[in-house]
Amino acid sequence: MDWFVITLRQYPELAVFLTLSLGYFIGSFKVGSFSLGTVTSVLLVGVLVGQLDIAISANVKSVFFLMFLFAVGYSVGPQFFGGLKKDGLPQMLYAAIVCVFCLIFPFLIGKLMGYDMGLTAGMLAGSQTISAVIGVASDTINHLNIPADQKASLINKIPVAYAVTYIFGTAGSAWLLASIGPRLLGGNLVEKAKELELKLGGSSIGDDPAIASAYDRVIYNAYQIAGHSYACNKTVAQTEAELQSKGRRLFIQRIRKGKEIKDVTPDTIIEENDVIALGGRREYMMNYVAVNEKEVLDAELLNFPLEVLSVMIIRKEVVDKTLAELRQADYMHGVVVRTIKRAGIEIPVLPNTKLNKGDMIELIGTKRDVEAAIVHIGYADRPTNTTDMIFVGLGILLGGLFGAISLRIGGLPISLSTSGGALISGLIFGWLRGQHPTFGRIPEPALWVMNNVGLNMFIAVVGITAGPSFVEGFKEAGWGLFIAGAAATALPLIFALLLGRYVFKFHPIITLGCAAGSRTTTAALGAIQDAVKSKTPALGYTVTYAVGNTLLIIWGVLIILLMS
Template sequence: MDWIVSVLRQYPELAIFLTLSLGYSIGMLKFKSFSLGTVTSVLLVGVLMGQLDIQIAPAVKSVFFLMFLFAVGYSVGPQFFGGLKKDGLPQMLYAVVVCVLCLIFPWVIGKIMGYDMALTAGMLAGSQTISAVIGVSSDTINQLNIPAEQKAALINKIPVAYAVTYIFGTAGSAWVLASLGPKLLGGNIVEKAKELERTLGGDAIGNDPGITSAYDRVEYNAYKIMPQSFACDKTVAAIETELQQHGRRLFVVRVRQNNKILETTPDMIIRKDDVIAVGGRREFMMNYQAVNETEILDTELLNFPVEVLSVLIVQKEIIGKTIADLRQQDYMHGVIVRSLKRGGIEMPVFPNTILQKGDMIEVLGIRSAVEASLPHIGYPDRPTNTTDMIFVGLGIFLGGLLGAITLHVGGVPLSLSTSGGALISGLIFGWLRGQHPTFGRVPEPVLWFMNNVGLNIFIAIVGITAGPSFIEGFQQAGWGLFIAGALATAIPLILAVLIGRFIFKFNPVITLGCAAGARTTTAALGAIQDAVKSKTPALGYTVTYAVGNTLLIIWGVVIIILMR
């Protein structure tokens, strides 16, 4: 054991990776629906590792934190600036109001409890589950004109308060929004979700969320044509017109005639004993009842290649249009909208769901049909392992320069800090990527690494560094900090639900999604969707999440200034 401790002290990078491994292992454990999460688990393991007195250079922590913040901004940039448009302004304003409440209540509670700037900043970070505040507030404290020993003592208190308040910040947020929220909104929230789905055209594709979220959303079947069939002696175009009645969007993609397999054309005539391959979204296929056609297993006919491609929506001709409008376009013949993501959050694929710039839709169809549709939709996000590191490196550098600018107001130094600058830069560069998708590509796995691993390496180093003083700080803070953090979590969320209902007058389901987004709590969004048995709360999540993720991080600077 002495040898292992000696090695960890000599090679602190090994301590970081051991902390990550143990932290992720603990973070994956669940008790019913509750888990600590990876961030808190990594922090606590880091604190334990810190008891070994391991020294890590501060620059290592800063590198990964800047990478994380740039990734956050890059991810939400299109939604953040898209929210400035008319349709998104109410949700954007709502998110600002909620974020201000999330700043005011930790500040007021910190003042009442007599906490210093560090404990209050840590309470803000934990109660609002915004881990990045740890780094931003630490950077701000480092800029204060106080002795270095005092800076270190304050900075080491922040993760203590974060760890104490984060548990209720996570579990309490989900409980307030998923259990208490529906009652504050008048109840019957499941029925209200169904009403919203019907407004969006949900009846046309079925309301069972288990169907719309199934992995294999597209299905192809083979049918043998009988003499009495509606399709006998008709053209493919006429057959598709009849198939697509009642909102069923189905296509005849191949046919076996005289034991030969042929690709279909609109004017091809289907005869008796032909076998046709019909395809479409699973819910459409389920609604089709064969009468004078016999479904058969024709493996050779159904064994054909299709292209599955994610497409970034950038073309003006479909921005602001519904999925139903898109489906009616001639260039979408044989192309199926498989799924829709907005800011990485999966949206319900209903006929009246409105498409926004920066949305990512997944389309499926025969390659020629998919390729023909691309110029009318946007930019294909083809699978690649290549990241535009020129774009990423320049973005973080320019953001850091912006954050390094310091203004002195009344003797108080004010700046975004390099971390805040990296966030703002990420927002701008993410927006630029959405406007001009030919450059600035960061593949989703790389973005996950920058976001998730970047944050957790930062948190691991925070824990290891603060480890020696963590226990003493916890004893000084006491359990009163837990109660203070619970109040700082619950009060803004309760007010957020009431404000959404009585002031902004959002749909109750959208209100819950907006509240979860403004507080950037994805866990609560999942709990809400389970509670209302629908994906529709996600429609209120993305714009407010973009605003919340930006403002709550910036509050790490503001809370230090307010408490000072």
Template sequence: MEWIINQLRVHPELAIFLTLFAGFWLGKLKIGKFSLGTVTSVLLVGVLVGQLNITVDGPMKAVFFLLFLFAVGYKVGPQFFRGLKKDGLPQVGFAVLMCIVSLVAPWILAKIMGYNVGEAAGLLAGSQTISAVIGVAEDTINQLGISDAQKASYINAIPVAYAVTYIFGTAGSAWLLASIGPKMLGGLEKVKADCRELEEKMGSSQEDEPGFSPALRPVVFRAYKIANEWFGKGKTVKELEDYLSRNNKRLFVERVRQNGVVKKQNPTLLLQPNDEIVLSGRREFVIGEEDWIGPEVIDAQLLDFPAETLPVMVTHHTFAGENIATIRAQRFMHGVSIRSIKRSGINVPVLSKTVVDSGDILELTGLPHEVETAAKQMGYVDRPTNQTDMIFVGLGILIGGLIGALTIHLGGVPISLSTSGGALIAGLVFGWLRSKHPTFGGIPEPSLWVLNNVGLNMFIAVVGLAAGPSFVTGFKEVGFSLFIVGALATAIPLICGLLMARYLFKFHPALALGCTAGARTTTAALGAIQDAVESDTPALGYTVTYAIGNTLLIIWGVVIVLLM
């Protein structure tokens, strides 16, 4: 054991990987529905390992933090700038006001309790569950005209306050928004009814085919032998599809077998009794067609053909700003179904009146030639790849860092975005550019996950290791009272947000809950809300406010230091 400890001191990079391994493992453990989460677990393990007095030198911490911030900006960039348009301004206004409350509440509480700069920054980071504040506040503290010892004292206080307040910041946010939130908006049953009403208005009833969720409503292909007298002496493929659409079933004839010969779909092909056809569409629409078409046929030759699912990025000069119903009505969408919509990494409900934004990723499903045709019309085919455009990433962080390093002095106080704030802004701009010109700047989703999660947690691991020796002393100083203060700092902005959403902005209850969760960037709370109200519609209010919240709350790391 002594040899291992010595090796960790000689090779501190091994201590970092020990912290990551144990932190990620601990973060996956659950007691009921509660878990510490990866970031908090990595921090606490880092503090524990840091008791061995391990020193991590060099710019490693800053490098990974800049990668993390660029990835955050890249992910939300399209929605950040989309929100600045006219139809998104109410949600932007709400997010800005809520973010201001999320800053002011911890600041006032910190002043009342007599906390120092580091404790206030940690309170903000933990209570608002925005881990990036740790790094941004640290950069800002390093620019202050105070002694190195004072800087170290403040910086070491940040993770202590963060660890104490983060637990309620996460679990408390989910509980408040999922349990208390609906009651503040008129009661849980009323909110459920309002969500169902919104779904119907947006086309989620069976009268208007809404699309697919990956597991519950997959696209299926089934074969039937024509036996119904409705076909008489023959009906064309188009006549059958039109008849099905009049009965509110968006189904397509994909293949036909006549006299033992399999033929491709043709709108003018005449269908007659004893012909066998393959229908594609929603499972609940295809099942039961044998009641009037004829018996179902299980035949390998007829059903064994390739179907394709392609991810397509909608661009500003294609169908951005159009709703799903308009897109489905296009001729090139024949035989093609929209399986899912991802916006800033969040799954958005596929409803007929859901408006598609530039940068959205749509999954199209159908026969290869049909999907290929539709994909080219819809936007850029974002085929899966394992290559990240590192020219794009490196240039973005460099430019952002240089801009962020610019400093102005007001009253002797140095003010700047810092290199970390600059990397975030660069990510926003470069992510937006990617949504406008998707032929360059690609970062595959797995790579984005690595930049996001590994970047942040590598930074947090180093923070924990550095704070380890002073963590216990700092924890004793702040005491249990900080947990109560953190709970207040978490609850006040959420309650104010719900009240503003209902009475000032008069949002629909589903949007009110989604906007409040988004402005506080609490994805876990969004899931809890959707489970509580039994609807996915709150996600419609999440993406724009999430983009604004993610940006402002990180920048507040600079502001809280200057305010204190």
């Protein structure tokens, strides 16, 4: 054991990876629907490992924290600036107001309880579940004109307060929005979610949770044409038009004539005993009743390659169109939209869902049809392992330089700090990527590493560094900090729900999504969607999430300035 401890002190990088491994392991456990989560688990394990008195350079956490913040900004940049359009402005204003109260309530509670800036900043970070505040607030404290030992004491209190208040910040937010939220918004939100889906062009086929998971799938079946079938002796174009007139957007991809299999054209004639490969979204196939045709198992006919490809929407002819309008375009023949993601969040695939610039839509169809559609929609996000590190390195450098600029107001140094600058730079560079997707590519796995591992490496070092003083700080704060954190979590959320209902008059389902997004609590979004049995709350989540993720991180600077 002595050898193990000495080795960790001699090679502190091993202590970091030990902390990450155990933290991810503990964070994977759930009790019911509750989990500590990876970040809190890594922090607590780091505190435990930190009892071994392991010294780690502060530069290590700074590198990973800047990488994390740039990735955050990059992810939400298109939605942040896209929200400035007319349709997104109400949600942006709503999120900004909610974020202001997410700052005011922890500040007032901290003053009332007599907490110093370290405990108050940690309470802000934990109660609002915004881990990045730990780093931003620490950077700001380091810029204050106070003794070094006082800085260290204040900085070490931040993770203490974060750990104590984060539990209710996460679980409490999900419970409040999913259980109390419907009561504050008029109740029976399952019916209201169904109404919203119908308004967006959905149908009762999505009401059964058992088939909701099949909603995004595309299937192909083979049918043998009988002599009395309405498709018999008609062209492929006429048959597809007949199907679509009955609300079934289905396509004939191939045809078997005797022993010969052919790709079809719009003018191909369908004859008796021909076997057609008919495909489309599962809900349309489920609505298709083959009265005159007989479904057959024809593995050879159905064994044709399909291309599944994510495409970023950038073309003006598609932006602000509904999905129904996109489907009517000639170039969408044989192509099905399987999923739509906005800021990485999956939103409902319904006819009246409006498409925004920067949305990622997943197309499925034959390679010929998909490639023809891409030209009119935007940029194909083809799988790649290559990250544009010129873009990433330059973005973090420019952001850090901007954040390092300090202004003195009344003798107090004011700056965004390098961390705040990296966030702003990420927003701008993410928006540039959305406007010109030919450069600045960060593949999703690489973005996950920057975002997830970047944050947890930072948190691991924070925990190890603060470990020796953590227990003493917890004793000083006491359990009253947990209650104070619960109040700091609940009050802004209750206010957010009432604000959405009575001031902005959003649809109650959209209000729930906006409240979760403004607080950047993805776990709560999942709980809300389960509670209302619909994906529609995500329509209010994406723009507000972009605003919340930006402002709440910047509050790490403001809370220190307010408390100082």
